[in-house]
Each structure stands twice: as structure tokens, then as C-alpha cells.
Amino acid sequence: MSLHESRRVQHEVRFRQLQVLHTERLTPHMQRVVLGGPQLEDFHSGAPDDHVKLFFPNDAGELVFPKRGPQGLEFPPGVEPSPIRDYTPRHHDAARGELTVDFVLHGDGPASTWAASAKAGDMLGVGGPRGSFVVANDFDHYVLVADETGLPAIGRWLEEMPAAARATVLVEVPDASDRQLLFTEAACDVRWLERDGVDGATSTLLEDALRGLSIEGDTFYWIAAESRRARTMRLSLAERGVPKEWVRATGYWKADGTDDEDE
Numbered sequence: 001m002s003l004h005e006s007r008r009v010q011h012e013v014r015f016r017q018l019q020v021l022h023t024e025r026l027t028p029h030m031q032r033v034v035l036g037g038p039q040l041e042d043f044h045s046g047a048p049d050d051h052v053k054l055f056f057p058n059d060a061g062e063l064v065f066p067k068r069g070p071q072g073l074e075f076p077p078g079v080e081p082s083p084i085r086d087y088t089p090r091h092h093d094a095a096r097g098e099l100t101v102d103f104v105l106h107g108d109g110p111a112s113t114w115a116a117s118a119k120a121g122d123m124l125g126v127g128g129p130r131g132s133f134v135v136a137n138d139f140d141h142y143v144l145v146a147d148e149t150g151l152p153a154i155g156r157w158l159e160e161m162p163a164a165a166r167a168t169v170l171v172e173v174p175d176a177s178d179r180q181l182l183f184t185e186a187a188c189d190v191r192w193l194e195r196d197g198v199d200g201a202t203s204t205l206l207e208d209a210l211r212g213l214s215i216e217g218d219t220f221y222w223i224a225a226e227s228r229r230a231r232t233m234r235l236s237l238a239e240r241g242v243p244k245e246w247v248r249a250t251g252y253w254k255a256d257g258t259d260d261e262d263e
Helices: 108-117 148-160 204-209 229-240
Strands: 007-010 013-026 030-036 051-055 066-071 072-074 082-087 091-093 098-105 123-127 131-134 140-148 168-174 185-195 219-226 245-254
Touching: 007 013, 007 066, 013 098, 030 123, 051 091, 082 108, 098 108, 098 148, 123 219, 140 148, 140 204, 148 219, 168 204, 204 229, 219 229, 229 245
Parallel strands: 140 168, 140 219, 168 185, 219 245
Antiparallel strands: 007 131, 013 030, 013 123, 030 098, 051 082, 051 123, 066 072, 091 098
């Protein structure tokens, strides 16, 4: 059996209309929304950095889902589509019928605006996840690197890590008030890096900290940050001789405001 065999798993894509059960402000820039409802049944998320498509109410307050047509998924004509954004399933409790999603609050985009004012009874659409990237569990060490947009995935990953695992976590946040309590049974070193007013697109805190790491053994690197920064860190690891299969670097957002997912 080969070492370090990560794999992709495909899931049947379903669209669900869920209801807000309750919300919690975790930090000044992070809002937790817990969703539920009958349509959550059979939901499955196989990896900590899975993405679901969230469908927000349009200007008429309606949730409008796409339907499969000749050209793939298409929104019905004559109806304003729901705004769509990608988010991480922070936690799924099948027994309780709950799906938790953490939202970074920034600006006035549809996701941030909705999450900041969400209340019990509000409706939200969820599609997917369409697949999972399951990282091999036999690495000697795991290095998780992210700004606040990747923090939900890191929190979930640490909670799911076995006690025998070893991890180093680098998290960049706006300031000290945005630190969160992270729980894990693994041997873990968490390092918080605070921008303190520096723009998240131009900060180099993660890059500098990653460059300064000295890790022994076979190591898997997971990176989530602004697109250019994630790409820069991936290239830096390649220059250091890290096999590309041992790196998963994803652009969770772009400085120009467009969505991105660059691996």
C-alpha cells in the first residue's frame, strides 16, 4: 500500500431549503449560523474543507435554485436568481439535524449582510457539497495555514484529527479580538498572527511564518487565503522541494472582489 494516498470523493448534488435555528457572534468578525429542517436529511460532508453553495434570498426575498437543463444548471427565466457564495460546512450533527456555517463579516456583500442580521426562522438555500478531498491520514505532520476565511475549515479539521496526529496551525486574523477557542485531541501548536490594520490582501504574516517553519518528517500543507497569497505560498513550498501532492492551496477570495477557488 502506497504512503500518503489522498483521494477525491464525489457526492450526489442536492439543493436544500433550510431554516435558521439560532445564531451566535463568535468574534467581532465571525458570525455562526446553525441551520436545520427536514431537507437536511442525508446531508453528507466528507472533508473539513468541503464547500457548499449557499443561496441567499434575492431582492424579492425569494430563494431561487437552478435546475438542470440542456446547458447544465440554469436558473429559470424571468426570475431574479439567488446570490450564491461558497462556504465551509463547519459542523454537521446528523442526530440533532443541524448544519453549522461560520460567516466572516466584512463589507456589504450578500453573504455578510445576510449573516449579520440572520435570525431564527430565516431561510437559506444549500447546494452540495459536490465532492470531498480526503487527505491521507498517515503524514507525520500537518501544517494548516489560513486567514480568517479559512478558520472554519481549520476549526473543523482540528476537531476531527485523531490524538496521534501532529499539527502546526498558522492563523491570520484582523486583531486579537478575532481569536477563537480551537479544540483538538491532536498534538497541536496554534500560532495567531494579527494584522492590526494591515490589509488582508497585502499582509505577509502567513508567508513569513510559513517560511520560518522547520518541520521534520513527511508533511502535508493546507493553505487558504487571498488568491494571490495562496498561490505565492504554494510556489514557495514547491521551491523548497515539497511534492505538489503534499500541498493543497486554495484562494478563498480575491483582492478585486471576485470569487475564487484556485488550487
